[in-house]
Amino acid sequence: MTTAEATPTKTVLSEPGVLVPGPGYDVPGMDVRYRDAFNQTLRDELNHDPDVFIMGEDISGGFDRDTLEPLDAWGGPFAATKGLVQDFGPERIRDAPISEAGFVGAAVGAALTGLRPVVDLMYFDFVTVAYDQLLSNAAKSRYMFGGQTKVPLTLFARSGGGTGHAAQHSESFYSMLAHIPGLKVVVPSDPYTVRGLLAAAIRDDDPVFLVNDKKLINMTGFCPEESFTIPLGKGRYLRHGSDITLVGMSYTSVVCKQAADQLAEEGIDAEVVDMLSLSPFDEDIIVESVMKTNRVVIVDEDTPRASMASEFAAVIADKAFDYLDAPVKRVTGPHTPVPYNKGLETAFMPQPEDVVGTVKTMLGV
Amino acid sequence: MRISREKLHWLYEVMYRIRRFEETMLEQTFRGNAMGVTHPSDGQEAVPTGICAHLTEKDWIGSTHRGHGHCIAKGLDTKAMMAEIMGRYTGQCKGKGGSMHIADFSKGMLGANAIVGASVPLAVGAALTAKYRGNEDESIGVAFFGDGATSQGVVHESMNLAAIWKLPVIFACENNQYAEATPAWYAVSTDDISARADSYGIPGVQVDGMDVFAVYEAAGQAVERARAGDGPTLLELKTYRYHGHFHADDPKKYRKSDEEEEYAERDCLQHFEKVVTEQKAMTAEQLKQIRDEIEQEMQDAVDFALNSPMPPMEELYSDVYVEYSNSLVGLR
Ligand SMILES: Cc1ncc(C[n+]2csc(CCOP(=O)(O)OP(=O)(O)O)c2C)c(N)n1
Ligand SMILES: [Mg+2]
Numbered sequence: 001m002t003t004a005e006a007t008p009t010k011t012v013l014s015e016p017g018v019l020v021p022g023p024g025y026d027v028p029g030m031d032v033r034y035r036d037a038f039n040q041t042l043r044d045e046l047n048h049d050p051d052v053f054i055m056g057e058d059i060s061g062g063f064d065r066d067t068l069e070p071l072d073a074w075g076g077p078f079a080a081t082k083g084l085v086q087d088f089g090p091e092r093i094r095d096a097p098i099s100e101a102g103f104v105g106a107a108v109g110a111a112l113t114g115l116r117p118v119v120d121l122m123y124f125d126f127v128t129v130a131y132d133q134l135l136s137n138a139a140k141s142r143y144m145f146g147g148q149t150k151v152p153l154t155l156f157a158r159s160g161g162g163t164g165h166a167a168q169h170s171e172s173f174y175s176m177l178a179h180i181p182g183l184k185v186v187v188p189s190d191p192y193t194v195r196g197l198l199a200a201a202i203r204d205d206d207p208v209f210l211v212n213d214k215k216l217i218n219m220t221g222f223c224p225e226e227s228f229t230i231p232l233g234k235g236r237y238l239r240h241g242s243d244i245t246l247v248g249m250s251y252t253s254v255v256c257k258q259a260a261d262q263l264a265e266e267g268i269d270a271e272v273v274d275m276l277s278l279s280p281f282d283e284d285i286i287v288e289s290v291m292k293t294n295r296v297v298i299v300d301e302d303t304p305r306a307s308m309a310s311e312f313a314a315v316i317a318d319k320a321f322d323y324l325d326a327p328v329k330r331v332t333g334p335h336t337p338v339p340y341n342k343g344l345e346t347a348f349m350p351q352p353e354d355v356v357g358t359v360k361t362m363l364g365v
Numbered sequence: 366m367r368i369s370r371e372k373l374h375w376l377y378e379v380m381y382r383i384r385r386f387e388e389t390m391l392e393q394t395f396r397g398n399a400m401g402v403t404h405p406s407d408g409q410e411a412v413p414t415g416i417c418a419h420l421t422e423k424d425w426i427g428s429t430h431r432g433h434g435h436c437i438a439k440g441l442d443t444k445a446m447m448a449e450i451m452g453r454y455t456g457q458c459k460g461k462g463g464s465m466h467i468a469d470f471s472k473g474m475l476g477a478n479a480i481v482g483a484s485v486p487l488a489v490g491a492a493l494t495a496k497y498r499g500n501e502d503e504s505i506g507v508a509f510f511g512d513g514a515t516s517q518g519v520v521h522e523s524m525n526l527a528a529i530w531k532l533p534v535i536f537a538c539e540n541n542q543y544a545e546a547t548p549a550w551y552a553v554s555t556d557d558i559s560a561r562a563d564s565y566g567i568p569g570v571q572v573d574g575m576d577v578f579a580v581y582e583a584a585g586q587a588v589e590r591a592r593a594g595d596g597p598t599l600l601e602l603k604t605y606r607y608h609g610h611f612h613a614d615d616p617k618k619y620r621k622s623d624e625e626e627e628y629a630e631r632d633c634l635q636h637f638e639k640v641v642t643e644q645k646a647m648t649a650e651q652l653k654q655i656r657d658e659i660e661q662e663m664q665d666a667v668d669f670a671l672n673s674p675m676p677p678m679e680e681l682y683s684d685v686y687v688e689y690s691n692s693l694v695g696l697r
Binding site for chain 1: 399400401402452453458460461462463465466478479480481482513514516517518544545546547548550551552553618619621624675676678680681682685691692693694695696697
């Protein structure tokens with residue numbers, strides 16, 4: 001029996017369709033920053049299971065030339081792992097050279113042989129440097145070896161535009177990961193969900209990729225004090241409404257919520273579904289909501305072709321066709337790389353106004 | 366080694382232009398005029414300068430996230446570079462690329478690249494084109510990359526390819542001893558990166574990258590070898606970046622001041638000034654005149670950039686393909 005099974009944690013949001021716990025949710029907690037919730041979860045999981053360790057570039061960052069001790073000068077990109085090396089040491093908080101294919105592959109090998117590696121890939125774009133290891137080794141080993149093995153690997157990286165990092169540091173290509181059988185993908189949207197989903201990802205026995213949109217990292221929000229997990233594959237409602245469904249994922253869930261607030265001022269009652277997981281994903285919550293509102297807009301910062309937005313639209317067409325009063329609409333990035341110039345970059349990303357405009361066009365108001 | 370007066374003038378001018386460009390663009394970054402992150406290369410000027418001194422517009426270079434020095438040494442226009450960093454339409458890439466993606470194909474500059482190691486095979490490919498075409502121009506490729514990049518598989522694959530196909534390419538490893546906060550002694554398995562050349566059967570040379578004369582000489586031999594059709598060379602240029610990894614990084618968190626001071630004392634510009642004045646090859650007045658001209662150039666570059674328009678919204682959709690029949694506009 002692994003320690004993971006020995007120590008039960010509380011599972012919240014086990015039912016699809018539970019309204020978001022937030023301020024007022026009846027467990028002890030407080031407002032924390034997304035990055036701090038993330039860091040705390042890593043700390044919890046390192047404490048929880050000695051087989052958990054973290055690898056990545058500059059996750060502590062720097063070593064003293066004379067003592068050879070880690071300096072924790074960076075504490076990871078966006079300080080995700082700050083302070084961990086002091087408490088868990090450089091064996092478990094393992095700085096890696098710039099060798100994404102190498103250390104992701106090594107993490108797969110470690111996972112195949114009993115450890116529970118967590119890999120920080122820094123920017124989401126660097127996934128492609130290690131894509132072969134993810135696709136051909138991490139995701140397929142269990143299947144092609146006839147179920148002899150499992151790959152309890154967690155990876156995370158930062159996605160999205162908005163910081164002027166330009167074409168090679170701003171991708172949101174979720175669908176490139178969700179397309180892979182054998183790999184799970186989760187996209188938290190606030191401090192609460194990153195805590196629950198990261199813990200669930202690390203405890204899960206399959207490879208799981210957690211994507212952090214950069215725009216969420218400094219966001220503050222409610223987070224329970226105690227460790228907990230959110231089940232993979234479940235979405236949640238951020239707002240109940242009756243006129244139209246807005247489906248978001250990662251930061252676009254925030255965009256949807258902002259759009260719904262603007263729409264409310266104009267008397268339009270939008271429901272907001274936050275997907276939280278992209279593979280597996282919660283078909284039921286989308287279908288349930290669309291059956292109620294009869295209209296849906298899916299908001300995705302990824303480029304539009306062969307995207308998660310397309311996938312959700314296909315599920316709705318298949319399972320809720322008879323309930324639709326209007327064509328399914330998607331609000332997405334353009335079919336282009338992410339531009340550097342601030343104005344163009346802002347235009348690339350779906351804004352609340354774009355969602356509001358699309359909703360109004362659909363409702364003919 | 367003899368260097369013509371003309372070339373000496375060029376070396377100093379280019380090194381000083383890089384130094385002042387980096388300082389000026391940092392100042393502009395802190396004023397909020399750059400639109401994203403910038404990675405200054407001051408301290409390392411002797412490396413691109415000493416190498417590009419042997420190149421013409423028919424030669425190609427591949428560059429990195431820390432690419433401003435490579436651009437300037439390859440003759441790119443500082444106005445268009447500054448405008449690019451400020452995201453302007455008049456920028457080298459219409460404001461669509463930014464600091465980490467400055468390119469000028471008319472000058473043989475294959476682009477700064479924000480994926481560590483990713484530009485190295487591009488320089489190999491440029492050398493392949495040259496060889497494929499019979500290399501009438503004797504053009505060559507130069508791949509600039511850092512100590513950190515030597516940990517990437519693609520860098521090793523590139524060296525092996527270039528070696529077996531005897532391509533006219535130079536692998537210029539700028540070993541500034543850090544990759545972000547990570548020291549090379551931690552991340553690189555050897556303290557002699559140039560020795561790795563042995564395993565590809567190509568020459569490898571370790572060079573003092575703070576001394577432009579040493580770089581100039583070593584690069585001259587590697588260039589000659591490449592142009593003669595004798596294949597690639599790996600140069601490891603030991604150097605140092607004066608600033609942090611990117612504009613907002615504080616290097617004091619992971620570097621010791623005695624090390625920083627040691628390199629400051631070996632500053633490439635001061636070393637150059639000392640050598641040329643001692644040997645009476647250039648006068649203090651000549652050097653000052655070059656500096657004054659560059660001061661003006663920097664002022665002009667900033668003014669030009671600040672007064673330039675932003676790209677029009679259509680630019681979001683241009684240049685994705687040469688031709689494409691579907692709409693590229695985001696779904697709304
Ligand atoms: C594939 C990839 N991994 C990680 C990064 C993040 N990153 C950017 S620069 C850098 C360090 C590069 O070090 P080095 O090659 O020595 O170049 P230097 O910054 O010292 O010029 C890292 C890790 C990246 N841009 N691309
Ligand atoms: Mg370096």
